[in-house]
Amino acid sequence: MIRRRVAIALGLVASLYVCLPLSLPAAAEEPPVIAAAADLQFAATEIAAAFAAETGKVVKLSFGSTGNFATQIREGAPFQMFMAADQKFIADLHAEGLTRDEGTLYAEGRIVLMAPHGSALKPDEALDNLAALIEEGKLTKFAIANPEHAPYGLRAMEALQHRGLWEKIQPYLVLGENVSQTAQFALSGNAEGGIIALSLARAPEVAARGEFALISHDWHEPLLQRMVLLNNAGPVAEEFYAYIQSPKARAIMVKYGFVLPDEG
Structure with a gap:
């Protein structure tokens, strides 16, 4: 059973639902x-x-x-x-x-391990540093999207299972409602990092906040x-x-x- 932890999210990326209408002519129909x-x-x-x-x-x-x-x-x-x-x-x-x-x-899509600047977690493709932090008792919080309804969370879970870390990381998990919220949690400074979408990590607004390593696509569906x-x-x-x-x-x-x- 996944244990939920409370995390404070910064306004790094949009929250659960964001509508982005552009200006419309007065007589235009409502946009789809x-x-x-x-x-x-x-x-x-x-x-x-x-x-x-x-x-x-x-x-x-x-x-x-x-x-x-x-x-x-x-x-x-x-x-x-x-x-x-x-x-x-x-x-x-x-x-x-x-x-x-x-x-x-x-x-x-692809997933990445990402950590904010100054974190004890140093992202690497094999998740070796993450494993070391867990073994040394230096991990406090780690963010993934909720695997129950977020595909990126399910793939994160599969990658952690492949690496043999899923059971060990349970006490430290912070679950985002979606992968965008997960990026907020991972980079808020209240977590060592998390697993998020490459498409978010590549955005300048997110990339400026930390470092990331691409996780092999062979590690998950x-x-x-x-x-x-x-x-x-x-x-x-x-x-x-x-x-x-x-x-x-x-x-x-x-x-x-x-x-x-x-x-x-």
């Missing part, structure tokens, strides 16, 4: 709301801005955990498009008749990220869905460390 996995915090925001600049059309982004969004969609939340961090959630929603089709694989239009999607959501697959949007995804489906 896009449910986006928290690891897309920076990439999707940049893509939405480019989409608005090129088309004059606006989408509203809401960031959170993939599992929580899936639950909200089942409960009738008015999202028009869903960008999940784990394609299994899309498959489940499609089987329940809540999506237009099976969607499109748009990226594969792949983070195959799929998007889908929901049954109520309108023309602007449809256009944004297509735009995500454009060269401009794909280049932005690569900048934040995502692996594209045909370039893995």
Whole structure:
């Protein structure tokens, strides 16, 4: 059973749900709301801005955990498009008749071990320093997203299990509601570090706060990220869905460390 600890989060990245509307003409219709996995915090925001600049059309982004969004969609939340961090959630929603089709694989995500500047934890790919801190009794708090509903938390758990640290790290875990909140906890100075998305670690606002090491993709199941239009999607959501697959949007995804489906 995972033991939860209380942590004080700084305003490093957005909290559970963040809406990012851009200015609209007075007569314009309400922009479609896009449910986006928290690891897309920076990439999707940049893509939405480019989409608005090129088309004059606006989408509203809401960031959170993939599992929580899936639950909200089942409960009738008015999202028009869903960008999940784990394609299994899309498959489940499609089987329940809540999506237009099976969607499109748009990226594969990666996880990193990250620590704030000045931390006793020195990130390395093999997690050797993390293991040493646990053995020496020098680890106090370590952040991951909640594995029960956040795909990045589940992959973090799998990586820690692969390294043989999962049971040992239990007393020190701080669980973020999503991977964005986990980055807050990991870099707040109240924890030695945590496991977060590479796409967040690469953002200048986050990178300036600490150091990170990429964890081997062989240590966990792949983070195959799929998007889908929901049954109520309108023309602007449809256009944004297509735009995500454009060269401009794909280049932005690569900048934040995502692996594209045909370039893995």
